[in-house]
Amino acid sequence: MIGRIRVIGIGMGDPDQVTGEAARALATVDVFIVARKADAHGDLVAARQAVCDALIPADRAYRVVEVTDPRRGPDAGRDTAAYGKGVRDWHAARVKAYAEVIDGLAEHETTVGFLVWGDPALYDSTIRIVDALVERCAMQGRMVDHDVIAGISAPALLAARHRIPLNRIGAPVHITTGRRLVDEFDLGLGDVVVMLDGHLSCASLVDSFPDLELYWGAYLGSVDEVLVHGRLADVIEEVRRVRTEARARHGWIMDTYLLRQPGDAPAPAHAGPSFMAFPDVASWEPLTDGVVTVRPLTAADWPVLLAESNNDESLKWGFDGRPLTEAEARHKTAEAVREWRRGRVARFVIADADSGAGAGVLMVIRMGPPGIGVVGYGVVPDFRGRGFTSRALTLVCGWVFAHTDIQRLELGHKVGNVASGKAAERAGFTREGVLVGRLPNPDGTRSDEVSYFLLRPEA
Ligand SMILES: C[S@@+](CC[C@H](N)C(=O)[O-])C[C@H]1O[C@@H](n2cnc3c(N)ncnc32)[C@H](O)[C@@H]1O
Structure with a gap:
């Protein structure tokens, strides 16, 4: 019957690198619970066995119970929230499977051990799973002691x-x-x-x-x-x-x-111009009106940027008429979170709230005098004409005024780009004037820009 659970770090698999404390702990375990992963590679299983063979005295009786690891599904492509839920569900399934082993222990089997690769404290779920097992036992009136033995980490x-x-x-x-x-x-x-x-x-x-x-x-x-x-x-x-x-x-x-970083000392955090930083990108709360969702642009969003940039309409109103390359799109998106943290540019993805599909991009750049934010945006062809730009603008402008020191937002479009101006006005921007010859054209000429502004609402 269970009395103690030991989480034992066994280092990187070489018995020489198992600490004396871990070696002594190994020799106290009656039943080792081992997860059998569908994609397990034999070398690791053999390394674990070699540790037990080398360090557990031959006259010490123990058994190893293999538990088929619940399937976790692919992590790639999942966003952080889906990834977190996937891991939590997987933990819950593991707890259930291990609890069944514990419930079936013989009377004399009192100590259960988990062998953890490296150090249990680093990127390993065993401690959390054991906490849940201990709590489950407590709820059933069984007090279980548990400890963690450190190992050499990668x-x-x-x-x-x-x-x-x-x-x-x-x-x-x-x-x-x-x-x-x-x-x-x-x-x-x-x-x-x-x-x-x-x-x-x-x-x-x-x-x-x-x-x-x-x-x-x-x-x-x-x-x-x-x-x-x-x-x-x-x-x-x-x-x-x-x-x-x-x-x-x-x-x-x-x-x-x-x-x-080469050299003597690391750079100070977020070196660069001394703008007030945008709120931490890691604590982003979902921003949605039910039709569009807006979130910070990340490296995974390069296809959206590519699709938004490389179409006739965008190239026509752009500055140089040159399509964006995939490498450029990857580079820009990979830089986005760093730029955000430097406080200069906050880049966003506009997504279809229903499907989650990327529908466009939007950015807020701190430019000119303090307190000014300049907004730029574009929607991929399949999502045009559905009000996505004005919806995303409304959401982002609200967020900017609620969470930053920006007092006035500005945007502009080339004379003739009527759709862009309508989206701005629907989002509450006011047309301010025409800036002569401000924007370059692909043929080397320059266009006038129609400019708009939106002031921080009175408190
Ligand atoms: C699930 S984590 C386990 C980490 C482990 N608890 C530790 O303390 O290092 C697995 C990751 O650890 C690192 N790792 C584990 N064994 C390693 C080894 N023998 N050589 C290099 N990296 C290793 C790799 O980055 C691998 O993706």
């Missing part, structure tokens, strides 16, 4: 292998996932450690930050361990090649890397 081993500290003197370290890196990266973060990155996301930073130092490591702690170090732009192709070859050989890869 970042700790990466730093040791490269013979570097993870941080510079007095500076921060930011640990994140590949999924978040591109939108999140900023020189002010200090050193950045990236885990759970199936796509080598740092490749997207090469254009903007070629001089970053990359400390990369895969299969750390195993005989296949491989390390690469160098200037990001110089070594990215080598890392790509090593990853591809290793993945083909093993069928899987686990890698971790550190990105470090």
